[in-house]
Amino acid sequence: MGSITLKQVRKAFGEVEVIPGVDLDINDGEFVVFVGPSGCGKSTLLRLIAGLEDVSSGTILIDGQDMTEAAPVKRKLAMVFQSYALYPHMSVRKNIAFPLKMAGMPADEQARRVGHAAGILNLTDYLDRKPGQLSGGQRQRVAIGRAIVREPVAFLFDEPLSNLDAALRVNMRVEISELHKKLATTMIYVTHDQVEAMTMADKIVVLRAGRVEQVGSPLDLYRRPANRFVAGFIGSPNMNFLEGEAAAKLNAHAIGVRPEHFQLSTTDGMLAGTVGVAEHLGSDTFLHVTLDGGTHVVARASGEFPVDHGDRIWLTPAEGRIYRFDQQGLAL
Amino acid sequence: MATKHQKTLARFMVAPSVLLLLGWMIVPLAITLWFSFQSYNLLSPGMERFIGLTNYKYFLSDPAFWQAMANTLMIVGGVLAITVIGGVVLALLLDQPIRGQGIVRILMIAPFFIMPTVSALVWKNMFMNPVNGLFAWLAKAVGAQPIDFLAQYPLMSIILIVAWQWLPFATLILLTALQSLDSEQMEAAEMDGAGAWAKFTHLVLPHLSRAITVVILIETIFLLSVFAEILVTTNGGPGYASTNLTYLVYSQALLQYDVGGASAGGIVAVILANIVAIFLMRMIGKTLE
Numbered sequence: 001m002g003s004i005t006l007k008q009v010r011k012a013f014g015e016v017e018v019i020p021g022v023d024l025d026i027n028d029g030e031f032v033v034f035v036g037p038s039g040c041g042k043s044t045l046l047r048l049i050a051g052l053e054d055v056s057s058g059t060i061l062i063d064g065q066d067m068t069e070a071a072p073v074k075r076k077l078a079m080v081f082q083s084y085a086l087y088p089h090m091s092v093r094k095n096i097a098f099p100l101k102m103a104g105m106p107a108d109e110q111a112r113r114v115g116h117a118a119g120i121l122n123l124t125d126y127l128d129r130k131p132g133q134l135s136g137g138q139r140q141r142v143a144i145g146r147a148i149v150r151e152p153v154a155f156l157f158d159e160p161l162s163n164l165d166a167a168l169r170v171n172m173r174v175e176i177s178e179l180h181k182k183l184a185t186t187m188i189y190v191t192h193d194q195v196e197a198m199t200m201a202d203k204i205v206v207l208r209a210g211r212v213e214q215v216g217s218p219l220d221l222y223r224r225p226a227n228r229f230v231a232g233f234i235g236s237p238n239m240n241f242l243e244g245e246a247a248a249k250l251n252a253h254a255i256g257v258r259p260e261h262f263q264l265s266t267t268d269g270m271l272a273g274t275v276g277v278a279e280h281l282g283s284d285t286f287l288h289v290t291l292d293g294g295t296h297v298v299a300r301a302s303g304e305f306p307v308d309h310g311d312r313i314w315l316t317p318a319e320g321r322i323y324r325f326d327q328q329g330l331a332l
Numbered sequence: 333m334a335t336k337h338q339k340t341l342a343r344f345m346v347a348p349s350v351l352l353l354l355g356w357m358i359v360p361l362a363i364t365l366w367f368s369f370q371s372y373n374l375l376s377p378g379m380e381r382f383i384g385l386t387n388y389k390y391f392l393s394d395p396a397f398w399q400a401m402a403n404t405l406m407i408v409g410g411v412l413a414i415t416v417i418g419g420v421v422l423a424l425l426l427d428q429p430i431r432g433q434g435i436v437r438i439l440m441i442a443p444f445f446i447m448p449t450v451s452a453l454v455w456k457n458m459f460m461n462p463v464n465g466l467f468a469w470l471a472k473a474v475g476a477q478p479i480d481f482l483a484q485y486p487l488m489s490i491i492l493i494v495a496w497q498w499l500p501f502a503t504l505i506l507l508t509a510l511q512s513l514d515s516e517q518m519e520a521a522e523m524d525g526a527g528a529w530a531k532f533t534h535l536v537l538p539h540l541s542r543a544i545t546v547v548i549l550i551e552t553i554f555l556l557s558v559f560a561e562i563l564v565t566t567n568g569g570p571g572y573a574s575t576n577l578t579y580l581v582y583s584q585a586l587l588q589y590d591v592g593g594a595s596a597g598g599i600v601a602v603i604l605a606n607i608v609a610i611f612l613m614r615m616i617g618k619t620l621e
Contacts, residue, residue: 073524098526102526102527
């Protein structure tokens, strides 16, 4: 079991209020991603749940029990750190066995669990190496292994992939998702990368300045962003925003159109502009277009789209794919 | 990495300094070795002659020699034990966030800047003096008999004085090592259920092992030749109770004017230092892998 409930959790460092009060329900077995720009308090929120920071006020329930004041180990959560935080002088085997040793588990049970975790994570051949002799991806797996053996009620990941190169990151992303399916344990995952959030999450929590902007499934957030911030944060490349005349026509302060929801034409359309940089990726073409009003937008054409720098282009937002926002940035 | 050409060039470039250092070391060593085979007493000039190993025979069979040897090792061992253990404890304390941290740290380092003769005299006259010393005053305040440290426990007193001088050095090195310990590792250990003691033995001590090795190595080099503290406090006495090898060689040469015997003693000290060095190198080899 691993349900976690936050009730009015508030955290202030001295005068600075980092998290002004968060309510959140995390169900058992869910993969929840906290996402937001750097400094939005997502890591702090994770550390509050882990017990590495004390909450200023509010309640944290784990499996229905009040764990607000409990020591980290009592919460039965396992954490994977950004720097992996492996113990450098211990072998991989000892690293993974460390939490079990601290719990005073008998040696044969320790060995069994370490062997099992190593099997899941393909670490069997590396058990006697030191962390310094491993690659980044392997270290990451050791850190996960150290978390798995404790059989925690939930896993906490603090930007675990940010130290890996792009190709490895994609691999590890898939591995972690696979692991979640295999273990079916609650996972809370912090990242600033919305692609990781979209691909891995059952539920995304978008944070800004310590406030929860929106909670929902990835496609919920993509289809129905609650406000302009979420709309701009989720989706890659970012949503384009148009203000002024174009928005006024639709009775909104601003309208948003995702790059993939423009229909492109070299002859006519709703919005006229000039092509700036054109990124030809083969499968897609991203066009950076300066509209006649001066607004800069990005449009995606699937496949190849033969235009060059300086060409004229017309963009038409797809029907029903225009997001409207009011003065405060809330979706209409 | 470097090409063969670069390596040859590099050897030529470092050759002058290597030769200079070699000469610097070899010449005094050779002269000492030469004197150690001579009957050479300053009181009977012009009577120098080759007497083979006689100087060594006398030096090694001198009852003072074995005591000096034991005292030398006691001083090294005692001071190392106090400074390493005390250094770890102080480093852990100084690593805590406290008000006035900067001033506390400077005060902590201060003893290291005081020259050995001065600090030994301060200890001798202001602390350990059985009449006017602070310890005597404290003893009298609780109605106890003051202890005459330098007469009753001469070797322990010397160890205490030298340890006081070297404690800041150990603390400083260990403190910097402590500060390089990754805080996420400590947090990970906390999540893994390690208590304060388990964190200390499983994370902090292994992390400090390299720094401790460095402290032991550097201190040993200097502690084998403690001299000033002995000269200004006990003069090696009472009897030979606080004479170490260095002081024995000094008394042989400059109190008994026996240059030949002192040289033999010097060579014995060199051999001792080398034996210690071999052990230390093995130890370092293990920690640095």
